[in-house]
Structures are given as C-alpha cells and as structure tokens.
Amino acid sequence: MDKTAIDNIISELREMQKSRDCPEIDLLETAMFLEDVFGISLDESEIDTSLLGHRADLSAFISCKLGDS
C-alpha cells in the first residue's frame, strides 16, 4: 500500500474521531482499526501515545510495520 493511500485512510479515521468531539486520538479504537484494515498486529507495548498519538506518526508507524519504509 503506498504512502498516499495510508495517509488518506488515516485522515478518514481522524476526521471521524474529531467529528465525535474526541480531541485526542482514541488509542484502542485506533489499534483495533490498524489490525483490521492494515493487518498490523499490535502488542501491548506498541499501544502508547507516542506511537499512536498523531496522524503523521501513525502513517510512519504503519509504513514501517508494512515494510514500506
């Protein structure tokens, strides 16, 4: 999956979370989403704010996990 596609999908997730008046990213929901959509299995240590807190970090994280970067 190319970086633009990943960015678009993550943007859609963040827009949805923002529309629910959820200013901070919802970590567990995001973790579930990553496993479901990208097939990235997370262990407990990876579910933390430094990795999953921001859109840019998320995209990089996914690219890294998928072996694209």
Added chain:
Amino acid sequence: MCGICGIFDTSGSPVRRETLDAMTYSLRHRGPEARGIWQERGIGLGHARLSIIDLATGDQPMSNEDASLWISFNGEVFNYLELRDELIARGHIFKTTSDTEVILHGYEEYGTDFFRRMNGQWALALWNTGRRELLLCRDRVGIAPLFFTSVSSKGGRRILFASEPKALFRDPGVPRELDPRGLAESFTFWTTVAPRSVFKGIRELPPGRWIRFTEGSEQEGSYWELRFPHRSAETAGSAAEHARHLRETLVEATRLRFTRSDVPVAAYLSGGIDSSVTTAIIRNFTDARIKTFSLRFADAEFDEGGYQELMVSRLGTDHEALRVTNRDIGEVFPDVVEQAEKPLLRTAAAPMFLLSRFVRDSGYKVVVTGEGSDEMLGGYDIFREALVRDFIARDPESALRPEIIRHLYPWLQRNPAAAPAFARSFFSQSLDPADPALSHRPRWQSASGIMRLLNPDLQNEFEEYQAADDLLQRMPEGADDWHPLSRAQWLEITTLLAGYLLASQGDRMLMAHGVEGRFPFLDPDLVDLATALPPRYRIMGLDEKYLLKYAFADLVPEQILRRPKQPYRAPDAGSFFTDEPEWLKEIIEPRQLRTSGVFNPQAVESLMQKCRRKKGQGMSNFDNMAVTAVLSTLLLQRQTAGSS
C-alpha cells in the same frame, strides 16, 4: 402489496372452490379492495387485492394473451416501466398498465432469469397451463411473505401456498400444530429461519429463491444470494467517492419507491437517521407537503418525540404522531400474535400494528420506511460487538483490549459496578475468532435460556437439535474468508431482518391493515453497493453507519446524525402487568398451561408471579424477553388450534 394463495392438486382432481374462497377471504386484510379466483382442472389461484398501481385494469389472477400463463402476484416491481418498454420492443403486447403483466411477459421471455432483473418486493405464483407447472418465487431479502405445504390427496398430493399460514389452515388436511424445531429456532434467533416455519409441515420459501412443482416433481433454485467479498478484496475509492455513489443510489431507490404509485405515498419518521434521510430525499420529488407518521410512547424511556419534531420542523412535513400506552400494547397483543403467526420475544410489533391502523384510517396505504439501513450499512451494536470481540479474541491474554468495551457501551462508565459482570458475560462466551457466529453467540445463548421454561419432553427434543449449527451450515461457500463484520451482517440479515423485522414487525403488521411498506435501503442496487463496501466504510473504528452519515450530513441535523444509537423498542412486561388485560388471566390459568403442554407450568407460574409482584417494572432483559415469548406462544397455540 396483496394476499395470494392457491392449490395445485397433482392428481388433476378439481380444486374445491369453497377452500379456495376461504383461503382468499382469510387474506382480506392484505387486500381489502378486490378478491379474485381463477381455476381449471387441478389448479386454483386466489388473490386479495390492495390497489396501488393500475387501479383500473390490474385485477388478478391475470393471464398472458393466450391464457397459457397465469399469475397471482403480491408486491411491486418498481422498474416495471423500463422493463415494459424493453418487452414491448421485443414484440410483447400488453393489455394493462400494471407491473403484474410485466412479470408475465418477462417470464415468457426470460424464464426464471427475469426475477434477477426485477427491482422490487414480491411473492408470486405462476401457472403454466401447457406444462401444468406451478412456480413460486420470493423477493431477494424477504419483504413479501410466502408459505407452502402439501397434503396427500387421492392419487397425488395437494400443494397449497399462501401469503400467510392462516390461509393454509383453511384446508382441513393441513395439521394445526406447532413444530418443536420451529420453537427452538424462535427461542434462539428470535424468529424461525426459512424454510422452517413454526408450524409442522408448513415451509416458508426462503428469500431470493423459487420452487417449481409439476405433477411428479419438485425443483428449487435461487436467482440471487446474499454474499460478501473475500476479506482481502478491497474495493478502490475514498470515503468521499463511496459516499457519492451511495447518495446517488439511495436517491434513485427512494425516487422509485415514492413516485411509482397511483395512490399517495406517505413516510414513517422515527427520529432516527434512516427515515430522516429517506424523508429528506423525498422532499425533492414533490411540491406537496409530505405526509409523515410516527409513534410516540407514553413511557419516556422509549419515546423519540424530540428527534421526530426536529426533523418535522426542518422538512415542514404534514406530521401525525400516534401516542401508545402500555395498556394499548397489552390489549392489542393477541391480535398482533394472530397476524405475526410466530412467537414474539418483544412487544415492539404491537405499536407498529397500531401505527399501520392509524395510517390506514388517515387515508394512506403506502409508506416509505428506513428499514434495512442498519443491516446493510452497519448500524447495530451487534456489529460493533463483532469487531470488538474479534479484536479481543486475537489476543485473549491482553489486559488492555477488554477496555474497549467501554467505547461500545458508554453507560458502563457511568455504572462501574456493572462493568465487570457485563464484561465477563460478554467475553466469556465462545470467544473463538474462527467461529462464524462470533458476533451472535451471546445473543443466541441469552435467548435460548427461554427453553428452560419448556416442558421436559420438549427440552429433550431440543437437545438433539442445535438450531445454530443448522443455520451455520447454510452459510455460503467462502464465508470463512469474509470479514467478521460481513459474517455478522449475513447472520443478521438472514435471521432477524428476514424473519422478524420485515415479517413479524414489518409486512405482517403493515398488511394487517392493508398498508404497504416500501424500503429504499433494500433496493437491490443499494444492497449490492453496501455488501461490496470496504468494512471500514460501514463501521469506521466504532462509528456505526459511517458512510451514510458522511453522505447525508447536509440533509440531516447534527443532533440526529450524532445522537446515541437507540434501537426501536417498546415496553414488554410493563405492557402486560401494569394493568393486566383480560386475556392474560385466562391464558396463564394453571389448567390451561397444563393442557397446552408447551411450557413447564411451575416455571411459567414462577415467572408470572415475579412479573405481577413488580407490575412488570424493572424486570431484567431476560425476564422481559421470556414473558413475551411465553405469552405469545400460548396465544399462537390457541389461535392455531382454533382456526376454522
């Protein structure tokens, strides 16, 4: 919609006119405007008509030009004008302007392949005079009902079919008994699943299928099957692109259902997103004020009046609301069961019965509703549960993952004491990611607790019949490779949508008073679109019906788009025990219970005592379900035995 029925005697013996008349008459609530019978050697078709398209020349049963093909049809073909033009271009000559005649000519031209081209809702019977062949067919998702049975006759058998089982009971050869396996399904899935019905020997034609009877054979086939793509098959396109496509498809589906009618069409406006969207779309197709109807509940816990008023004021509809009390529900419940002809685990059908009567009394006989949206576009909590249970099942040792349940049920945060018990019950049940019913096990296991109230003989019989295993064997090939959300949707559409929401709470309540429901969210193009959507566009994270909200954000107020999901419900035990109706005392009288033989009298008495003590208030979810199931089953058994 109408009522259809018929008899095919494979021996060629004449069909009894009295039986055919009685069958047709028993369906008069479905079609109060005309009744028609046609018969010849060994065959008879009946029709009770609700006139909606072609009021002048659409009477049935109807034949083609040379009377070699006859039809009795219940439903609508919304694309009949387009199909008619095409058939005329191929040389067919029409004598009416009805959609019924389009089926006759379409079947002549294409055979059963024609059903695939019909956009509509139907149950129909076609008789081919030359081949002496009876064909029954039903729409894709089960909007229109169709039951059939066969009984021995001299030198052959009589095949009987009808829109409702009560018509079949007009033949004295049809047994009037409840089927224990039908009860087992009802007390697991909240409904029987076609082809099984709750009556011994009576089958329901499954949605999307046809069956053909000749003098010596019976052949079944399907022209459509509910399927989802392989989990890894991703449809290209962004949310914006999919939303645009969804919007175009739903607008066209709604236009067809609003404009293809020769009588005025109204709309149900529940206060939820789905009917708000369809009503907002309808507004673009008429200059007149739209007539809308809704239910209000005296009990504030169930009332959605605030949201309804918000939408009425935004759209400026000519709105009428029917206010329903607990007492109304209790009093009308026997009539509701008589129409539903199934055990009911909830009373929610009763207000729908009262609403359709109100609609008919107001001079309308067609309504557009939002039914089907939750199933197709991912609106139910059970779908969100499917995702959450799948997430947790992938790492059952995780301490963090179960925390996500708080996002599913925010009330758990307000009531931390309830959380551990709820989480235990939620996660301890069959948490196997390979289980195709991962989503539905907790609901089925909870409902099947009702079987503990049955008499011991029946309980033993159920131990040998596992309704869930039977259903799962019928999942389409390849379903193991579907996304968990898709599997959950298949189960929900196959069980609760077809058997309960469109039937006991849908067609049967609407048609009890001759009102036709039309369902844009069940348009075949929309169903194809919805099932092919990437799962994340049905539920994004845990946001249900994501794409629908995205696509129609400009038509529906923010308060409705973002309101917490509230399934339509009505008071259960509170309707029977706040102010006990007369029929209730009679039906749970100990001698009656013993004679009935379905339930264990002591167990039922204990449940009833609890309900009486609490006046039906503050009962547990299970007790509400159980008391409704017991009372409806006892009523159904008595009504069936008394049919004559």
